[in-house]
Amino acid sequence: MSLENKGKKTLLEVKNLKKYFPAERALFARAKHFVHAVDDVSFELIEGESLGLVGESGCGKTTTGRMIVRLETPTDGIIKVYEKNINEYNRMEYHSMVQMIFQDPYESLNPRMTIFDIIAEPLNIHNVGTLEEREERVMKLLSEVGLTPPDSFLWRYPHELSGGQRQRVAIARALVLNPKLIVADEPTSMLDVSVRTGVMQLMMQLQEEHSVSYLYITHDLAVARYMVNRIAVMYLGKIVELAETEELLSHPLHPYTKALMDAVPVPDPEYKRSEPNIVGNISVPIDPPPICRFYDRCPFREVLGNRCKVEEHPPLKEVAPGHYVACYAVHEGKIMK
Amino acid sequence: MIVPVIKVENLKMYYKTKMGYVQAVDGISFELEAGESLGIVGESGCGKTSVSMTLLRTLPENAHFMGGHVWFNDNGKMVDLTQLPEDEMRHYRWRGISMVFQAAMNSLNPVYKVGDQIVEAILNHYPDTPIDQAKAKVAKLFELVTLDPKRMEQYPHQYSGGMKQRAVIALSLACDPKVIIADEPTTALDVIVQDKILRELKKIQKELNMAMIYISHDIAVIAEVSDKIAVMYAGKFVEEADSTTIFKRPMHPYTFLLMNAFPSHVGPKKKLFTIPGEPPNLLNPPKGCRFAPRCPWADNRCREQDPEYVEVEKGHYLACWHPLTEEVRQNELRK
Numbered sequence: 235m236s237l238e239n240k241g242k243k244t245l246l247e248v249k250n251l252k253k254y255f256p257a258e259r260a261l262f263a264r265a266k267h268f269v270h271a272v273d274d275v276s277f278e279l280i281e282g283e284s285l286g287l288v289g290e291s292g293c294g295k296t297t298t299g300r301m302i303v304r305l306e307t308p309t310d311g312i313i314k315v316y317e318k319n320i321n322e323y324n325r326m327e328y329h330s331m332v333q334m335i336f337q338d339p340y341e342s343l344n345p346r347m348t349i350f351d352i353i354a355e356p357l358n359i360h361n362v363g364t365l366e367e368r369e370e371r372v373m374k375l376l377s378e379v380g381l382t383p384p385d386s387f388l389w390r391y392p393h394e395l396s397g398g399q400r401q402r403v404a405i406a407r408a409l410v411l412n413p414k415l416i417v418a419d420e421p422t423s424m425l426d427v428s429v430r431t432g433v434m435q436l437m438m439q440l441q442e443e444h445s446v447s448y449l450y451i452t453h454d455l456a457v458a459r460y461m462v463n464r465i466a467v468m469y470l471g472k473i474v475e476l477a478e479t480e481e482l483l484s485h486p487l488h489p490y491t492k493a494l495m496d497a498v499p500v501p502d503p504e505y506k507r508s509e510p511n512i513v514g515n516i517s518v519p520i521d522p523p524p525i526c527r528f529y530d531r532c533p534f535r536e537v538l539g540n541r542c543k544v545e546e547h548p549p550l551k552e553v554a555p556g557h558y559v560a561c562y563a564v565h566e567g568k569i570m571k
Numbered sequence: 572m573i574v575p576v577i578k579v580e581n582l583k584m585y586y587k588t589k590m591g592y593v594q595a596v597d598g599i600s601f602e603l604e605a606g607e608s609l610g611i612v613g614e615s616g617c618g619k620t621s622v623s624m625t626l627l628r629t630l631p632e633n634a635h636f637m638g639g640h641v642w643f644n645d646n647g648k649m650v651d652l653t654q655l656p657e658d659e660m661r662h663y664r665w666r667g668i669s670m671v672f673q674a675a676m677n678s679l680n681p682v683y684k685v686g687d688q689i690v691e692a693i694l695n696h697y698p699d700t701p702i703d704q705a706k707a708k709v710a711k712l713f714e715l716v717t718l719d720p721k722r723m724e725q726y727p728h729q730y731s732g733g734m735k736q737r738a739v740i741a742l743s744l745a746c747d748p749k750v751i752i753a754d755e756p757t758t759a760l761d762v763i764v765q766d767k768i769l770r771e772l773k774k775i776q777k778e779l780n781m782a783m784i785y786i787s788h789d790i791a792v793i794a795e796v797s798d799k800i801a802v803m804y805a806g807k808f809v810e811e812a813d814s815t816t817i818f819k820r821p822m823h824p825y826t827f828l829l830m831n832a833f834p835s836h837v838g839p840k841k842k843l844f845t846i847p848g849e850p851p852n853l854l855n856p857p858k859g860c861r862f863a864p865r866c867p868w869a870d871n872r873c874r875e876q877d878p879e880y881v882e883v884e885k886g887h888y889l890a891c892w893h894p895l896t897e898e899v900r901q902n903e904l905r906k
Contacts, residue, residue: 290761396849426614426788428846428865431832435845453762456834460843483836497766499791501833503814507795510766515731 243316245414245447246279246302251311253297257520270519271297273471273527274311276550281414284441284448286458286479289468290494290516295451298468299417302449303334315415326360333408337420339400343392349376350388353407360411375406378443380436398429405437409444419451434460455498459483464556467491470519470527473550477557487559487569490528526562534563574644575602576749576782577626577668582639582653584625593853595621597806598639600880600888605749608776608783610797610814612790612829614850618806619786620673623752626784627668628652628660643667644749666696669748671740671772673755678739679727685738686713686723692745712741715775717767733764740772744779751776754786769796790833794818799886802826805851805861808880812887822883822894825862831904844903860892868893 253272256265272294279285287295300306302313304320313320315331323331333356336342343352353372357363363371369388376384379402392400401421408416421437422430438461441448450461458465459479466476467490475488486492493512500507511533519527524546529535535542541562550560563569582599585592595618603609613619624630626641641652643663652663672678680688686709693705700708710720716737727735736756743751753772757765773796776783785796793800794814801811802825810823821827831844848865851857859876863869873892880890 290763398849426850427790427829427832428614429849431834431843432845432847434843454834455836459836459840460834480840493763495836497762498836499766499769499789499795500837501791501794501818501830501835502838503794503797503818505794505837509770510763512763515733515764516761 242281244278245281245283245315246449247312247314247317248278248298248302249276249312249314251275251298251301251313252309253294253301253306254309257518267521270471270522272301272308273519273522274547275468275471275473277466277473277476279415279447279449282445282447283464284450284462286450286452286462286465287468288452288455288458288465288494290453292470292516292518293468294471295468296419299334299419299449299451302415303332303417304328305334329356329413330360330411331413332415332417333411333413335401335404335408335416335418335421338424339397339404340392340424342404343400345392348389348391349381349395349403352392352403353410356407356411362411371410372406375410378409378440379403379406380432381406396429398425398433401425401433402436405433405440409440409446412444413446415447415449417449417451420453421450422457423452423454437461455483455495467494470516470522472527472547472560473558474528474560475558476550477554481554481557485554485557487553487557487564488528488561489532489534489563489569526560528561534569537563537568538566573604574647574649575642576605576644578602578640578642578644578649579626580640580642582622582625582641583637584621584630585635585637586621586631587633587635588854591854592635594806594856595853596625597856598880599803599808601801601808601811603750603782603784605782606777606780608773608785608796608798610793610800611784611786611803612788612793612800613803614788616850616853617803618853619788619803620754622803623670623754623784623786626652626752627664627670628657629664665692665743665748666746667748668750668752669743669746671736671743671751671753671756673758678742679735681727684724684726685730689723689738689742689745692742696746709741709745712744715744716741716771732760733768736760736764736768737771740768740775744775747779748781750782750784752784752786755788757792758787758789765792772796790830791835802829805856806853807861807890808888809862809891810887810889816887820897820900822887822889823862823891824866824868824893824895827895827900827903842904842906860890868895 251272254268255271257267257269289295301308350372354368357368373384376387381387381402422433452458464478465482466473469490475491486495493510496508496510512531514531526542526547529542548560548562550558551565553559580600582596584596585594611619642649643652689709690705693700713720718737757768787793797814799813800817801808804825810826818830828844828846846865857864859874860878863873878890878892883889
């Protein structure tokens with residue numbers, strides 16, 4: 235995978251990205267405490283590659299995605315698209331390259347607009363083509379996303395469509411400007427199983443046809459396995475492990491990744507999962523201490539004596555080719571594959 | 572011969588709307604023994620939650636009971652719950668059949684202490700219980716669901732999501748039910764919390780030798796908690812068998828496609844199947860087999876006649892004109 239990518243351009247570069255939200259602020263007072271929603275996150279995405287951000291609720295995966303589509307302003311850090319800081323692009327330029335698909339297809343489509351108006355709106359805003367050309371483009375996209383015959387959908391309203399169909403409309407809208415990157419925030423988690431695979435396969439197929447990259451945000455490791463080349467596992471605002479998908483799933487190293495994988499039920503009654511090796515509950519990272527974010531819940535926190543308790547959060551270090559882990563115990567070889 | 576704790580026969584319940592009847596539960600049959608767990612799996616809108624509401628008779632006003640029987644084993648005497656007057660039904664609710672609801676956060680009253688709410692449930696159903704005894708019982712239930720009994724004195728907002736779900740499970744166990752219905756009890760929770768709750772629920776169910784009906788859309792969760800699985804589609808059961816059979820040797824095309832549409836994060840990466848189309852509208856379900864419009868194997872008979880739900884081998888029930896053979900399954904998986 236990494237060899238193939240030689241010569242391809244870096245599409246997205248995220249460096250030391252941070253987002254702190256004020257916690258419990260009184261009216262007119264300055265915030266004293268902050269939720270460290272995203273705390274020093276860095277990764278890269280090469281053209282045509284897809285990356286999954288995986289983690290439990292509150293880990294900062296959605297906030298990261300929202301900052302990349304400029305729906306949130308970072309507290310600190312740099313996001314670059316094609317080696318240029320995203321703030322240097324004007325809005326129109328930027329959104330012709332970067333688009334988003336939201337989780338809830340019942341909320342993300344304007345109920346008063348027809349399907350044609352919804353998909354054509356980016357074209358109107360960007361002043362692309364004549365009305366006929368726009369109509370042709372919308373028709374073509376509708377059939378590409380499997381809403382056929384397209385003319386029977388053009389003048390319908392979102393409430394006339396099912397959840398799966400609506401998500402297909404949202405996908406068509408995200409693709410209409412030929413973007414390079416689509417941030418997809420749990421696009422299939424609201425859909426039923428029988429409909430979900432169809433949408434997943436559609437997204438994979440469109441990725442090839444339109445040579446677009448996905449930043450795929452999900453809580454579901456099994457879905458990520460089918461959608462992305464690499465997975466970054468997030469825990470309380472930090473990336474704790476990043477590797478190619480099959481490598482991560484077959485050789486998880488970080489204790490959190492291991493626990494997460496053990497916790498996911500397996501659709502096979504004969505499969506016996508081991509019990510996740512983790513203590514306590516997930517907390518909200520309000521003014522977290524500078525030590526490893528996973529310290530409180532880590533079953534290996536004492537294998538290095540005092541080190542995990544006193545040193546700062548471990549850096550994301552390459553422990554095998556393309557396999558990055560933020561854990562001192564892994565760095566020192568105390569946790570093996 | 573083993574007598575079931577609950578036996579459901581041809582249960583039917585429709586919702587009346589302005590546009591006509593929604594056939595939400597349309598002829599469901601199953602039975603359960605003590606200590607056994609049945610998973611009901613189906614997609615949203617297939618009527619699985621309506622089944623639980625019909626069993627407990629906690630239906631909204633526009634629901635119409637259309638027929639069938641729910642036989643409940645009351646110490647050897649089979650009582651038809653559907654025929655009881657409301658005040659006698661109350662006697663069986665919670666003591667006979669209790670329920671763990673989907674939204675734990677909404678099933679606890681925010682202004683009462685959690686412990687008191689469970690004590691209240693006990694006193695409601697067993698008014699003669701001395702209050703100390705009820706409190707001691709709640710403390711024991713808290714320990715059973717791994718909550719610190721000190722938390723009885725706290726309010727729901729002081730609980731995390733997983734703790735609330737545990738409290739709701741304790742509440743459902745308050746009156747020693749014989750049957751417990753769990754309707755998507757872990758859907759709103761993160762996987763690590765879900766894992767703990769599932770393990771506890773399963774352990775408690777076996778320890779107390781209760782029958783459990785576990786309702787979910789998540790096949791992986793169903794696989795882990797159920798001894799047998801019923802697959803529901805458009806208001807009907809299409810197949811029921813022990814969980815291994817449902818996963819390894821399904822005979823109904825819907826079961827087969829559904830099982831292979833679900834991604835797994837372990838084992839070899841398999842091809843995922845898609846089911847064309849969408850589930851039907853139950854206001855006007857298709858004639859014949861309700862899955863026929865989406866079924867790759869459907870023929871004219873499927874579109875005309877509704878297949879009967881029959882026992883095809885011991886403990887394996889099926890409603891299909893063209894049951895899949897091992898050969899067909901293998902061919903499909905090789906494609």
